[in-house]
Amino acid sequence: MRESRLWFWHILSAVAILFLLGLHMGIMHMGTVLEALGLGSTHPTATAEVFARSQHLFFMITYIALLGTALFHGLYGFRSILCELSLSQSLQKAIGRLCTVAGFALFLYGTYVAVRVFQMKGV
Amino acid sequence: MSTSKESGKMKSIVFEVLRYDPEKGGVPHLQEFTVPLHKGMTVLDGLHWIKEHEDPTLAWRSSCRMGICGSCGMFINGLPRLACTNQITQLHSDRVVIKPLPNYDIIRDLVPDFDRLFDRHRSVKPYLIRRDRIEQNSPTREYFQSAEELQNYIQFAYCIKCGLCLSACPTAATSDDYVGPQALTQGWRYLADTRDEGIEEHSEALYSKHGVYRCHFAGACSQVCPKGVDPAMAIQLAKQAAFLKSLGKCQDRPGAPVTPPIENWVSEKQVPKAPAPTVVRES
Numbered sequence: 001m002r003e004s005r006l007w008f009w010h011i012l013s014a015v016a017i018l019f020l021l022g023l024h025m026g027i028m029h030m031g032t033v034l035e036a037l038g039l040g041s042t043h044p045t046a047t048a049e050v051f052a053r054s055q056h057l058f059f060m061i062t063y064i065a066l067l068g069t070a071l072f073h074g075l076y077g078f079r080s081i082l083c084e085l086s087l088s089q090s091l092q093k094a095i096g097r098l099c100t101v102a103g104f105a106l107f108l109y110g111t112y113v114a115v116r117v118f119q120m121k122g123v
Numbered sequence: 124m125s126t127s128k129e130s131g132k133m134k135s136i137v138f139e140v141l142r143y144d145p146e147k148g149g150v151p152h153l154q155e156f157t158v159p160l161h162k163g164m165t166v167l168d169g170l171h172w173i174k175e176h177e178d179p180t181l182a183w184r185s186s187c188r189m190g191i192c193g194s195c196g197m198f199i200n201g202l203p204r205l206a207c208t209n210q211i212t213q214l215h216s217d218r219v220v221i222k223p224l225p226n227y228d229i230i231r232d233l234v235p236d237f238d239r240l241f242d243r244h245r246s247v248k249p250y251l252i253r254r255d256r257i258e259q260n261s262p263t264r265e266y267f268q269s270a271e272e273l274q275n276y277i278q279f280a281y282c283i284k285c286g287l288c289l290s291a292c293p294t295a296a297t298s299d300d301y302v303g304p305q306a307l308t309q310g311w312r313y314l315a316d317t318r319d320e321g322i323e324e325h326s327e328a329l330y331s332k333h334g335v336y337r338c339h340f341a342g343a344c345s346q347v348c349p350k351g352v353d354p355a356m357a358i359q360l361a362k363q364a365a366f367l368k369s370l371g372k373c374q375d376r377p378g379a380p381v382t383p384p385i386e387n388w389v390s391e392k393q394v395p396k397a398p399a400p401t402v403v404r405e406s
Contacts, residue, residue: 001326003330003331003332003334004330004336004365004368004369005369007336007362007365008365008366011366080336083298083300083332083337084297084298084301084337085297085298086298086299086300092332
């Protein structure tokens, strides 16, 4: 059943987001925590460091994965909320299609940016 | 309660009842009645008193007076309850405010239109579906089911279709298309029944766009159920089953077989005949 499959991926994407967002938060803020504790000094938000990470294959893949899972999870949730507003069947279908198209477009654009930055050599 | 025992007067309580007659038009409004209070008096008893002594046009639905038929569901002091099983003193209020169940259209006064409930209930095909139609229609023996298998669904079979769960559901309040806790629970009740083979038939509505996935687990349905059924759990179990199936951890079970023939079964031929009638009726 289609709705069961979508919901299954909705749950899996939530788990993936927990991991990917955890990784992101760790990288972005662990330096501050370590610095506060006097255990080191890093500046993960410095432009050079952002680009350095973006040009690393592991980070490029995690960025694309986070983008894909967050888009699917968010847009499925958005569609679910709208479906609960007693809208007409045709409008519900239109919302579903709009979410699909918007999701693919944003994913392709984000992936293009991640790949282009990955291919750049230096800042 | 308006008067005390010490004052020597009869205790009384104020009923505020929503009145609405679509045939006469107007808007739903609350009407006050002062009802003498007796020990053990239920909300339903109070309504009967009003109908008998104050206003015979007051309309509601009730039948068994003992929490079995599920007819007298009403919105009493802010909660969906059965009028017959709730004593007035247990409400701990000097006013009883009664309105028809929310999330349903009003037919008149306290009578909700249950078309929504029964339409959704029908959509999950709430009956045993077997592939062996001949055996099902003309059974030769019973279907085998262990006591443990019975435990998987028995609490959901206690549903009396009173509609309180649907009236308490926040999702049903905003979505007319939502299948609702009562119907979803009954869908799961048959999916969990090992004698049933209609997995696809029940699943169609259960796992639809407006099925179990629209439940936000508010749990209000389980809180208000007068029979102790836990619809929220049934919906979670249905979601879990779908999830495990997607992971390949759960296979569609085969339907329970018919029980083996009983040895030394006394056939119809061996049953002693009834004695001849002692009274012969003249034609």
